[in-house]
Amino acid sequence: MPQVTVTVNGQAHTVEVEARTLLVEMLREQLRLTGTHVGCDTSQCGACVVHVNGESVKACTLLAVQAEGAQVTTIEGLAAADGTLHPMQEAFREYHALQCGFCTPGMVMSAIDLVQKNPQGLTEHEIREGLDGNICRCTGYHNIVKAISAAAEVMHGQRAELAPAG
Amino acid sequence: MYDFAYHKPTSVADAVKILSEDPDAKPISGGMTLLPALKHRLNRPTSLVDLGGIAELKGVKREGDAIVVGAMTTHYAVATDPLLKQSIPALARMASTVGDTQVRNRGTLGGSLANNDPAADYPAAAVALGATFITNSRRISAEDFFQGMFTTALEPGELLVAVSFPIPEKAGYAKLRNPASRYSMAGVFIAKTAGGVRVGVNGAGPGVFRQTEMETALSANWSATALDGVRQSPDSLNSDIHGSAEYRANLVEVMAKRALADAG
Ligand SMILES: Cc1cc2nc3c(=O)[nH]c(=O)nc-3n(C[C@H](O)[C@H](O)[C@H](O)COP(=O)(O)OP(=O)(O)OC[C@H]3O[C@@H](n4cnc5c(N)ncnc54)[C@H](O)[C@@H]3O)c2cc1C
Ligand code: FES
Ligand code: FES
Numbered sequence: 001m002p003q004v005t006v007t008v009n010g011q012a013h014t015v016e017v018e019a020r021t022l023l024v025e026m027l028r029e030q031l032r033l034t035g036t037h038v039g040c041d042t043s044q045c046g047a048c049v050v051h052v053n054g055e056s057v058k059a060c061t062l063l064a065v066q067a068e069g070a071q072v073t074t075i076e077g078l079a080a081a082d083g084t085l086h087p088m089q090e091a092f093r094e095y096h097a098l099q100c101g102f103c104t105p106g107m108v109m110s111a112i113d114l115v116q117k118n119p120q121g122l123t124e125h126e127i128r129e130g131l132d133g134n135i136c137r138c139t140g141y142h143n144i145v146k147a148i149s150a151a152a153e154v155m156h157g158q159r160a161e162l163a164p165a166g
Numbered sequence: 167m168y169d170f171a172y173h174k175p176t177s178v179a180d181a182v183k184i185l186s187e188d189p190d191a192k193p194i195s196g197g198m199t200l201l202p203a204l205k206h207r208l209n210r211p212t213s214l215v216d217l218g219g220i221a222e223l224k225g226v227k228r229e230g231d232a233i234v235v236g237a238m239t240t241h242y243a244v245a246t247d248p249l250l251k252q253s254i255p256a257l258a259r260m261a262s263t264v265g266d267t268q269v270r271n272r273g274t275l276g277g278s279l280a281n282n283d284p285a286a287d288y289p290a291a292a293v294a295l296g297a298t299f300i301t302n303s304r305r306i307s308a309e310d311f312f313q314g315m316f317t318t319a320l321e322p323g324e325l326l327v328a329v330s331f332p333i334p335e336k337a338g339y340a341k342l343r344n345p346a347s348r349y350s351m352a353g354v355f356i357a358k359t360a361g362g363v364r365v366g367v368n369g370a371g372p373g374v375f376r377q378t379e380m381e382t383a384l385s386a387n388w389s390a391t392a393l394d395g396v397r398q399s400p401d402s403l404n405s406d407i408h409g410s411a412e413y414r415a416n417l418v419e420v421m422a423k424r425a426l427a428d429a430g
Contacts, residue, residue, distance in 0.1 A: 019170055019214070049268055058272075063214075
């Protein structure tokens with residue numbers, strides 16, 4: 001059986017997989033990192049988004065073997081060791097950007113990639129366009145967009161702390 | 167998904183060798199089309215040859231009056247490449263509308279063109295810009311490369327290595343995205359080149375095609391009103407649950423005007 005060596009959330013793992021094992025299956029079933037969800041399994045919904053070498057990808061449409069040697073970050077890897085949430089996680093909480101929470105891990109991972117790739121800042125419209133690959137069936141997106149906007153200010157160092165939700 | 171063997175060669179020569187030794191092996195680039203197809207068990211390759219480890223397939227460079235884009239260059243890289251944004255900005259803008267961010271981070275120019283989905287974006291650009299397809303063994307013109315729905319001139323085991331896009335004087339693109347799949351319902355790429363105006367249409371028909379009436383009108387008179395009287399016939403366009411042939415014909419006319427405005 002093929003072996004994959006990947007660094008997941010800073011920790012190196014060597015895992016035996018089948019060639020057809022999807023990255024999301026390896027993360028959930030072998031590494032027991034079940035924060036990454038599978039909504040559609042057809043590359044549409046974005047519930048499975050993780051970062052591979054810093055870029056957001058759909059882990060249901062990537063073979064584990066294709067991630068050989070990569071740095072993978074999942075939702076479990078965002079908070080600091082002492083439990084302090086990443087600004088994006090904190091913003092989702094503060095702005096009530098989730099209801100059932102199923103889409104949230106993927107939303108947060110996509111949102112972080114979006115903010116990091118746009119240091120010049122993002123308009124509301126650009127945030128909505130940037131979330132094209134993530135579907136939420138609960139919130140109607142408004143609070144997600146507000147949360148991302150607020151987190152971006154913290155991530156870009158324009159504010160030390162999150163602007164409180166109104 | 168059925169299981170398969172997995173190879174990750176580091177050169178085009180090695181990839182071609184593996185593919186030539188096994189007729190049921192298949193290349194995988196971004197996997198954005200191939201993996202969903204394998205999940206549906208639509209085909210059953212004995213092995214996948216991952217092109218992700220081949221450095222010579224990546225990147226964008228200028229060669230004379232053309233921009234040469236490696237087959238493994240992702241849609242995101244095409245959309246953000248400084249050289250492309252400066253010399254063929256319509257191509258970069260087009261790439262920024264393919265699928266969604268995560269599809270653009272993995273999906274590649276070569277995978278999209280080799281797949282030749284009738285609703286994919288790149289084929290219209292390749293036809294309008296008069297691109298040349300560079301494989302491991304030959305060079306193929308855009309007209310000869312696309313051979314109808316999901317069919318190209320690539321022989322089994324032949325790899326697309328790069329695509330050379332001559333720099334146009336002006337170019338523009340517009341499409342109506344299917345709101346669910348994000349693929350093109352109808353998209354029009356217009357290029358004003360040294361050899362005349364060329365218009366490529368995707369999404370509307372069973373494969374990419376050139377709209378010659380529009381080409382004639384724009385070659386005679388490159389102006390905002392040049393397309394006013396030019397009609398697209400619905401004959402041989404697609405009719406499906408997303409839209410009738412008549413609706414798509416109308417979309418082609420509308421998108422052509424928007425593409426012309428985009429070209430400036
Ligand atoms: C949700 C979603 C939305 C999408 N929306 C759009 C859209 O709006 N517009 C659009 O154009 N596309 C869209 N796509 C498709 C996307 O652009 C794919 O990236 C593309 O069609 C295939 O590229 P790939 O690199 O992923 O190829 P793969 O899936 O890896 O391969 C596709 C095919 O090409 C072959 N192949 C790959 N590379 C080569 C090569 N170098 N030489 C020879 N053969 C090769 C493979 O064997 C396979 O048969 C979408 C996909 C998804 C999942
Ligand atoms: S589970 Fe991967 S995109 Fe829906
Ligand atoms: S919070 Fe329920 S799907 Fe988004």
